Amino acid sequence: MRSESSAGRLTRKDFLKMGGGALAGAYAMGGLAGCGGGSSSAPVELTLWAWLPDFQAQVDMFEKAHKNIKVKLVNAGQGEPEYQKLRTALKAGEGAPDVVHVEFQYIPTFKQIDGLADISEYGANDYKNDYAAWTWDQVSEGDAVYAMPWDSGPMALLYRKDIFDKYGIEVPTTWDQFAQDAEKLNKADSGTYLADFPADGGWITGLAWQAGARPFEVDGTKVSINLDDSAIQKVSEYWGDLVDRGVIASKPGGTNEWYRSVANGTYVTWPTAAWGPVFLEDIAGKSKGKWRAAPLPQWEEGANASSNWGGSTLAVTTQSEYAEEAAQLAIWLTNAPEPTKLYTTKQFLFPVLNDLLESPEFKNQKFDFYGGQAVNSVFVEASNNVGKGFEWSPFQDYVYAQMEEQYGAAASGDTEYSQVPENLQEKVTNYAKQQGFKVD
Amino acid sequence: MAVEQGNQAGAAPPEVKPPGRAARNRRLRRVVIPYLFLLPFLVLFFVFLVLPLAYALGISVFESQLVGGTVFVGADNYLRAIGDPDFLGGVVRMLKFGAFQVPIMLGLALLLALVLDSGVVWFRTFFRLGFFLPYAVPSVVAALVWGYLYGPDFGPFAQLAERLGLPAPDFLSDSLVLGSIANIVTWEFTGYNMIILYAALQAVPSELRDAGAVDGARGWQVAWYIKIPLILPALFLTAVFSIIGTFQLFNEAQILQPQAPGSISDSFTPNLYAYSLAFTNQQYEYSAAISFAIGAVVVVCSYVFMLVTNRREVGE
Numbered sequence: 001m002r003s004e005s006s007a008g009r010l011t012r013k014d015f016l017k018m019g020g021g022a023l024a025g026a027y028a029m030g031g032l033a034g035c036g037g038g039s040s041s042a043p044v045e046l047t048l049w050a051w052l053p054d055f056q057a058q059v060d061m062f063e064k065a066h067k068n069i070k071v072k073l074v075n076a077g078q079g080e081p082e083y084q085k086l087r088t089a090l091k092a093g094e095g096a097p098d099v100v101h102v103e104f105q106y107i108p109t110f111k112q113i114d115g116l117a118d119i120s121e122y123g124a125n126d127y128k129n130d131y132a133a134w135t136w137d138q139v140s141e142g143d144a145v146y147a148m149p150w151d152s153g154p155m156a157l158l159y160r161k162d163i164f165d166k167y168g169i170e171v172p173t174t175w176d177q178f179a180q181d182a183e184k185l186n187k188a189d190s191g192t193y194l195a196d197f198p199a200d201g202g203w204i205t206g207l208a209w210q211a212g213a214r215p216f217e218v219d220g221t222k223v224s225i226n227l228d229d230s231a232i233q234k235v236s237e238y239w240g241d242l243v244d245r246g247v248i249a250s251k252p253g254g255t256n257e258w259y260r261s262v263a264n265g266t267y268v269t270w271p272t273a274a275w276g277p278v279f280l281e282d283i284a285g286k287s288k289g290k291w292r293a294a295p296l297p298q299w300e301e302g303a304n305a306s307s308n309w310g311g312s313t314l315a316v317t318t319q320s321e322y323a324e325e326a327a328q329l330a331i332w333l334t335n336a337p338e339p340t341k342l343y344t345t346k347q348f349l350f351p352v353l354n355d356l357l358e359s360p361e362f363k364n365q366k367f368d369f370y371g372g373q374a375v376n377s378v379f380v381e382a383s384n385n386v387g388k389g390f391e392w393s394p395f396q397d398y399v400y401a402q403m404e405e406q407y408g409a410a411a412s413g414d415t416e417y418s419q420v421p422e423n424l425q426e427k428v429t430n431y432a433k434q435q436g437f438k439v440d
Numbered sequence: 441m442a443v444e445q446g447n448q449a450g451a452a453p454p455e456v457k458p459p460g461r462a463a464r465n466r467r468l469r470r471v472v473i474p475y476l477f478l479l480p481f482l483v484l485f486f487v488f489l490v491l492p493l494a495y496a497l498g499i500s501v502f503e504s505q506l507v508g509g510t511v512f513v514g515a516d517n518y519l520r521a522i523g524d525p526d527f528l529g530g531v532v533r534m535l536k537f538g539a540f541q542v543p544i545m546l547g548l549a550l551l552l553a554l555v556l557d558s559g560v561v562w563f564r565t566f567f568r569l570g571f572f573l574p575y576a577v578p579s580v581v582a583a584l585v586w587g588y589l590y591g592p593d594f595g596p597f598a599q600l601a602e603r604l605g606l607p608a609p610d611f612l613s614d615s616l617v618l619g620s621i622a623n624i625v626t627w628e629f630t631g632y633n634m635i636i637l638y639a640a641l642q643a644v645p646s647e648l649r650d651a652g653a654v655d656g657a658r659g660w661q662v663a664w665y666i667k668i669p670l671i672l673p674a675l676f677l678t679a680v681f682s683i684i685g686t687f688q689l690f691n692e693a694q695i696l697q698p699q700a701p702g703s704i705s706d707s708f709t710p711n712l713y714a715y716s717l718a719f720t721n722q723q724y725e726y727s728a729a730i731s732f733a734i735g736a737v738v739v740v741c742s743y744v745f746m747l748v749t750n751r752r753e754v755g756e
Contacts, residue, residue, distance in 0.1 A: 084719050091724075112506055113722075199701045221507045255699050257593045266593075395506060401706055401720045408701030412614055431721070436507030 050101035051078040058339035098320035112394035122327035151349035152311035153273025154382035186247040198253030199407035201400030209307030228421040240417020250411035273309035274350035274379040306382035500728035517729035526707035538686035541622040549633035571631040583695035612700035640674030
């Protein structure tokens, strides 16, 4: 007799086979059930990438107003990190959200790689007149609409009133006066500077915008590059001269050291965007009540030009499977009165909607940090004076990286500030040509 | 566990089993099972190393433009890399960096290992852990902390200098930045190398040390004539690791860049250059070619180093 045969008894192998079969069966059934349940009554699920703090409240408002749409809010990083993820997803062909938080200056860049959907077919143009004209310019091309304006950053000057008073400095209305004030201040106290001039691409572009620069003109695959035009040259030389004379600092911005310098009065003014005041409150708590806002100094006596730094939009990506609902989401979040009113009081975004910009409630809101000044009205004025016709390049990260490198090199003395625009022009032109653009 | 089946009375001859199915199965299992153990590693190795390398190699012979899509360009990217001043500048910078930083770091590691091994130190474990601790700090955190320490306005060295009335040293200026980064890397990896050398020292037979002591050799003589020659293989191992690591320098440069945009450009190190080509310039294919070029440089340098050291070993 052989040893016990396995006939008639469950062996481990049999058990595994049965278990496997059962599992497989369950998967198949479950899968089918999932597919089967996808009837038209199931809610549409959208993914929204945005870095606005405390945004869930407004997203919930949207879900309440649109019962058939569910929104998953994801903070995929602020600015550059999110753009890298978006670019990776677009290149991979999957993984991009339905609606994404994109700043104005990056719209042409993502349009170039076919990442932004044209939502004019879903009625976006109906809302055109609700928004400040220059913001609509930035998101549209003819009748096509690639994003909905969300918030903006018109530029003005924040300054320390107490230090101005201490040294007898008047608020400068022209850049000439600003230069004189800088010298006067630094002579009185060599450790204090009227401002810092960091190698920040976005900020310097904002200043150049105010001076009348129009570095890019994009027409399909033709791009006009004028990074060495007279306005940019003027701005570079003006600030370069002040830095070389030692009356303006040239430390990198956005670092811990910079925040501390602003907080303790080493830098007495900050030409900045409309999101600057709240930002300043966060980093310079000690100097509460001592700051004020004023319009940017002008290049010409009596002018009132301003520009924009930052500001963002909500755009629908070309990977979205529910473009119509995604467009609804983008439009509602940037246009409906309920959430948009909340942006100004909860997250302190500077509005792009004409209703809010003109509302007395918004303009007259007093800020303790600014000694009770109605700071918003200064920036509303600036918003009305933002220069028209400014365009961004379709490769803005490259431009910013080059600006930071060149102005950084100038700050450490490796090159002259007056030489920077020419260097930028050369580098960016070569890059554009290499990427297949027709440059003129 | 086959139980002897023969229940027959009488002689049950010890069977020499012919290679029947059971035996063949056993042999097959013996050969296959080790590979099954290796399988998890092999899968991960293939998916996360071989496949991406193959993909990178594949795209490096193309060029994609923002306008015009992707074109096959053959070895163009590599030829461009060879003549690219940004890439070559980065390589030269790393050679300069390595020529100073690696000997200093390994010398320090060797010294510490010898001192710990010599037995004159109390609390050896404490010191071993202490020296190794910087390696346990993630390099991103280390770079951030050192960035603060180097701060020209509020860093501790700057504050100390101010107290003493001296001008604050600008550690991240053009002339000093390479040295400052070398300092961070040395701080991070000396302990790691020290542990490797210390372990090698443990393998030195005690009879040799005793023989040396009997011959009247003093501490440093024992170290120089007995211990070091015996741990040369370990020393060369750490040197090759350090050479490879030098050319891969990335974290410290990238973290410190916002604080020193004038000193640390996007092509400061070859690895940083490859990164910014991909993520800032969107030139993915050229970035892949640069990555392989870096690999080639590393292979050449390692090979040269091993040639030189082998010859010396044979010569002595």
